[in-house]
Amino acid sequence: MSGPHGAHGKSRAVPDTIIERILARAAGLADVQPGQIVTCDVDMTVVIDVQFAHDRLADVRAVHDPDKVAVVLDHAVPAPTPRDAGHGAKARTFVAKHGIDRFYDVGRHGIVHQVIAEQGLVLPGTVVCCTDSHTCAGGALNSAARGLGPLEILQMLCTGQTWYRVPPTIRYELTGTKPAHVNGKDIFLTISGRYGDATDHALEFGGPGLASVPMPDRRTIATQGAEIGADFTLFPCDAVTEEFLAGVAQGSSYVPSDPDSDAVYAEVRTIDLGAVEPMVALPGTVINNAVPLSGLERTRIDQAFIGSCANGQLADLETAARIVEGRKVAPGVRLIVTPASQQVYLEAVRRGYVATLVEAGAVVTNSTCGACFGYHMGVLAPGEVCVTSSTRNFRGRMGSTEAKVYMASPATVAASALTGYIAGPDQLMEVAA
Amino acid sequence: MTSPLRVRGRAWVFGDEINTDDMYPGFAMKLPVSEAAQHMFDATRPGWPALVEKGDIVVAGKNFGLGSSRACAELFVHLGVSCLVAEQYNSLFHRNALNYGLPALTVPEARTLIDEGDVLVIDAVEGLLRNETRGAEHHIEPLPAFVVELVAGGGLINRLEAEGFLDRNDATTGGQP
Structure with a gap:
């Protein structure tokens, strides 16, 4: 592992997109190809309040690695119904039983994707999972983050692993400079309106214009990748990323996972940021x-x-x-x-x-x-x-x-x-x- | 017809981009599964759950299941739906279905081969779709071996129990995110 400015995970003969690089590392493989099914170690498994509606969490015999688990209450807090209140109670029992320190109960709570980023739990090169479809928000921080179903989170808690089909990548090459009045939302809606869905693909952003897109706007774009069916939405680890991480994850080691310049993409699309309008x-x-x-x-x-x-x-x-x-x-x-x-x-x-x-x-x-x-x-x-x-x-x-x-x-x-x-x-x- | 991978049932045909909020409305997340299931397709096909019979097959177009991780598959299973057929799935939704032990097959030309009400026989292992109503038989992409094993075993919960990760428990499950 290396800090900012460190080397990529491994040097390889076959060029990688961001998702290929991260999944290969997590699967312990030299290379992966689009379409390949790989079993990956999960770096951070995140459980949210609504998942405790799923009774079987109480039946977990042992959490694989409590240090790689966070529990965040977000969807229905403070509880609007007795049923929701019950989910909080189950969460408290669960974290106590399994010795999970990263517990964000009412008072330290917030929307899971925001909380785990603020807490420095989403790092470049890592695999992050949570049973909320907008977990892809973590892609703004160069993490292979995605939402999976509650049963899969249950499995990760037990085994520390999951599987992925390596998706082909659509690359968005950003040029120009983002105007001050334009938000990440406008960039995303430009893309979704123009190109439609990206089902079964990863999205990757880069290009000379990227430096003009601040972290909050990147987070908006990455979050909304779910709306067009993208499996992952990824940004490289650049100066903007490192500045954000210096504030939330000082001292943490991570593996910046940028694409190779000759990576193979399903498609490359250019967006002139200067031409994006509300x-x-x-x-x-x-x-x-x-x-x-x-x-x-x-x-x-x-x-x-x-x-x-x-x-x-x-x-x-x-x-x-x-x-x-x-x-x-x-x-x-x-x-x-x-x-x-x-x-x-x-x-x-x-x-x-x-x-x-x-x-x-x-x-x-x-x-x-x-x-x-x-x-x-x-x-x-x-x-x-x-x-x-x-x-x-x-x-x-x-x-x-x-x-x-x-x-x-x-x-x-x-x-x-x-x-x-x-x-x-x-x-x-x-x-x- | 005892295997979950060999099914026979009536087809319900839906369109493209059927989303999870349509299948599992947000407010229904406040309800137990049995009640939440009665609100499937409230927005676009109100009253549908009451018409579903055990064994029925849900057929859809492209990007089936766009949206959230909420466990729509569990509601389908509760209503007695035996199989999903779609021209294309959202990956999160697709994985959810298989993990709940619900076979979900990809048939790119599904809506040309199937009309609403057609009686279908599907073999997910052999990759066979017989439309009894039309008297036609088609080869389709079978489920991959590791998925066959998962579905045949009744889904991920059963597997985790069998592997000793979960205590066995007869309690009914609640709603899902």
């Missing part, structure tokens, strides 16, 4: 269903939501606070802001973002998955329209199946809350400050 996904799906905000017809909203593992980060709350500062949420509109973790919440309080948001008429909720999956804290009624910065716009995702969910960046969502229709910050001159 985007909106129309209700239902992000796949081939996103349009530039500038081309969207006037769309009235009932609710605006900023949160989730995709866009509940400190940078997202800062963006929202700057836009709503000194203004008011439009009559008849609810602006709900859910920080992605207690740590994000605390920092947003310290910096005054929470005060600014509440003064504008926003509701700032507890850190949880909450409204994103239509479970609590901002569920939609039939006929309502929401613009969200969260992860999914499936029909019924955020509540009623008769509600409509549009998706956009935190800046667009914040501006929309002020105007009462889907709009960008540049349209705020139309409403009184």
Whole structure:
């Protein structure tokens, strides 16, 4: 293992994409090829509250390696129902029984993908698994992170291993410079709208423009890879990655796992960051269903939501606070802001973002998955329209199946809350400050 | 027809990009499996669970199961669905199905070969699809050997029990994420 600036895992004759390099190392193989099925050691297995609905966790005789396990309560905390409260109780019993130190109970909680990144548990070159589909967020930190089903997490707890089919990689070559007003969400929706799904593939980002994409935007993009069916969404380990890790994982060793320059890709697609504009996904799906905000017809909203593992980060709350500062949420509109973790919440309080948001008429909720999956804290009624910065716009995702969910960046969502229709910050001159 | 890998049943045909939130609505995660199963396809095909009979086969188009890790397969199993056939799966959903002991076959031309209500016989080991209604027989990609073993054994829980990783327990399982 080596720290930043260290060598790659191994030197090989056959060039690797990022996912090939990480899975080969985890499988103890010199090389892997797309389509190959490999058994990998898992570096971090993460269990969340809802998985404790699965009774068999209580029947685990011995956890393979408690140091490679974290338990995070996120989906339904503090518990909205007695059933959810029971999941927390089971989690506490489980961590005590197996001697798991990395337990993020109510008070230290937050959305799992945010918490494990903040805690330095997602490192370059590692294999990370959790039974939440947005575990791919960890790809922003050069980790082969993905969501798998609850039974597979159970198996990993017991054996420390899982299997993968090595996916072919689609490479996104970023050129130009990301404009300040463009969010990772806009980059992602540009891709999903233009290229559609990436089922059974890994996505890999790189190119000369990547340096202009900050970590929060990378996290948004990596998180949302799940929406287009990508198995993994990976970024290289560059200066931006190392700066982030210096803050959360000082002293940890890791294996930067960058692609070889002659790696073989299923396809290489170039995105000119300078040409990306604010985007909106129309209700239902992000796949081939996103349009530039500038081309969207006037769309009235009932609710605006900023949160989730995709866009509940400190940078997202800062963006929202700057836009709503000194203004008011439009009559008849609810602006709900859910920080992605207690740590994000605390920092947003310290910096005054929470005060600014509440003064504008926003509701700032507890850190949880909450409204994103239509479970609590901002569920939609039939006929309502929401613009969200969260992860999914499936029909019924955020509540009623008769509600409509549009998706956009935190800046667009914040501006929309002020105007009462889907709009960008540049349209705020139309409403009184 | 005692093996989970050789099934006969009526086909229900769904479209492309059927997502997990449609199969397993968020609010249903507050319910036990038996109740959650009654809300499958609330958004797009309300009332469907009441029409399902034991042995029925669910057929879908491309990108079947896009979305979350919630264990939709467990709801299908609860309703008595014996097999999934799709033109393409989301990998997370596909793995979930097999781990719950539900055979899930990939048939790229599924919706040309199968109409809703057709009676199908599927052999997942031999790779055979017989559409009794149409009187047609097709060779399909069989499940790989390691998957056959997993499904034949009743899924991952049974395997973990057999290998001594889990205490045996008759308690019913609850909902899934």
